[in-house]
Amino acid sequence: MFGVDFSEFLYILYLSFLSLTRVLIACLISVILAIAISYIAISNRRNERLLIGILDILQSIPVLSFVPGVMLLFSKLGKIGVELSSILLIVTGTIWNIIFSYYSSLKSIPTSIRELSKVLDLGSLRKFFIVDFPYSIPQLTWNVILSFGGGWYFITYCEIFSIGELEYSVQGIGSYIMQKSASGENLYVILGISAIIITIVFSFFLIWFPLLRFSERFRFEETAHESVSNLPLIGEKKITEIFERLNKKLLEISQKIESYASNRISSLIPNIIFFISVGAILFIISYIIYEIRELSFDELRSSVFSLFPSILRVSIGVAISGIIAIPLGIALGMNKAHYAKIQSAIQIFSSLPAPAFVPLIYPILMESNIGKLVAPLLVIFLSSFWYLFYNTVAGVFSISSDAFEVSKALRMNLYDKLKNIVLPGASKDIFIGFLTAWGGAWNGSFVAEYLHIGEKEYYTYGIGSQISKSASEGDVPQLLFSTLLMSSFVFITNIFVWQRLIKKSAKRIK
16 A cells, blocks of 8 residues: 555554544543533632633643643653543643533523523532533534544644653554654655544544434424434434433432532532632742743743734634634534535544644745745634634524524525524624634644754744744743743633623623
8 A cells, every 4th residue: 555564554543543542531521521610610700700710721721831730740650641641631622612612501591491490499410410411412512523623633742742852652643643744754644644534534423423413402492493414323213212321320310419418518619619729820820930930031022022923823813714614604504404414524624633734734835935924824724713613503503493484484685694693693602612713723823833843943933933942942931931921811812802702692692
């Protein structure tokens, strides 16, 4: 096969399966943490402000910036520690939009449903299984699929990572691609990407497609609606039975737990978590101040000035993503039959790890002045596009079928549908898409602005390249300060722009 031993290709597929296992574990961990964090956030106003602020900061931090802290935690555990580090780094690419999705779903549960759960005197756990979780399933499913793609996106940086001269790696397709690209063996890089495509196709039809079909059962509307897909599904009845049995069992367990739960203890938990969070923040701030205390004025100034070209680059990349993703998402969301035909292809494209293609594309693009401008924007565009697309589609899907039936009865034209139904109904999800896309774009900037292939370096001036270069050189103080600077800017933007828009749109829906 093109001069490659067949056993080598089988080995590549085996590595893809190992990486798939890590990504799925990371997605499961992300869902569990997202649910727990969301309930802690809505437990009281004080916790909500604190945790949402922390999440806004964390979701903008590039994977490379987590490496020193993660390795500090797990490096002493040997091979198990490196494996845990890899999974935890993948979690940093999968968890944020899942948290914002579930948190947003909890905040947007209709008042009538909330009042009904109070009248029925449902306990916390039964309310979770009967109301909260079922209500969130459609949007949560879309975001888990998006996170699955996010996990693959940075797989090459989560399976082989370095701090200065120290390098750690685990067996997987990501580390394989990075090693082969460093040695200039592009044929093996292409085979590695092909194996990823095969793995993603396999996982889509066996995992995500059945889950999407099942999630349609939990849309909260009174009338029947068109299914997200009319394609045949092998074993759909069996999958449905498994989910229903699991849900019944979980309800039984929740009732038993509630009978033993102490209201006094449950009321103390939010306060305990608040003080632990504040303590952790103070510790991290103290550690960062200690690490960056010896940075010179020139080093600090260098990071500050490098922020501005990245702001321009990221803003343009996200704007281009919005111009393309939002109209496309609305068009496909309004026509589920067309979306059903191409959703498998969309899932495959959205899960492809763009950094794996970068070593093949950058050397060509960076030879011209136009290419030097286009190459970073292309990576930033790919880092933000799917967040906006999936959230837009999910937002349009969440609009009640009754609203579209009314539009047909009133013979509304396309402009009136968009103005009065689609944009108001999907606006909350679109702004959630912008919030996560904004963080994703900044996360992608460290790949877009600095690339090291073999002995060659491709450098574009910006805060992303500062972070990447600091990580590769083991310059932890410069890495921490650059990350703090980037995260602070993203946090301020999220608070004063995206969060305000999300709140306004959520109020409009209610």
